[in-house]
Amino acid sequence: MRTRITNKDGEVRELTDQDVKQMRPMSEVLPANLQRTIGQRGKQHAPTKVKTSIRLSPEVIEHFKGEEGEGWQRRIDQALKQYIREHGHG
Incomplete structure (x- = not known):
């Protein structure tokens, strides 16, 4: 008999x-x-x-890479979008 891999809410164990x-x-x-x-x-x-090249301080990279690492560029993109929302387009 196979054991289900999801619970009643559909979450995978x-x-x-x-x-x-x-x-x-x-x-x-x-x-x-x-x-x-x-x-x-x-x-x-x-x-x-858009692909670009940017120089960032080691502290910024360390902050966004954090313990997870993967997805750090996406997190920087999200932070910059949040900045634009809060400060306008210039």
Whole structure:
């Protein structure tokens, strides 16, 4: 008998080694148009961001990387958007 991996609210519990062993390959469960390599982004319909280079102080980088690390550039983007909302467009 299989143990459910979600609770009554639909939250996924921590997976066990046995859960992982029972998983089927992505190619068996997803249509081909949804299969991607891990980390590969889907087709971008319109550029959502502009690539740029900026020099920031080590304290700023350390603050936004924090303990999580991943997503630090997104957090800087969100902080700058918040600044614009609070201070206007110039």
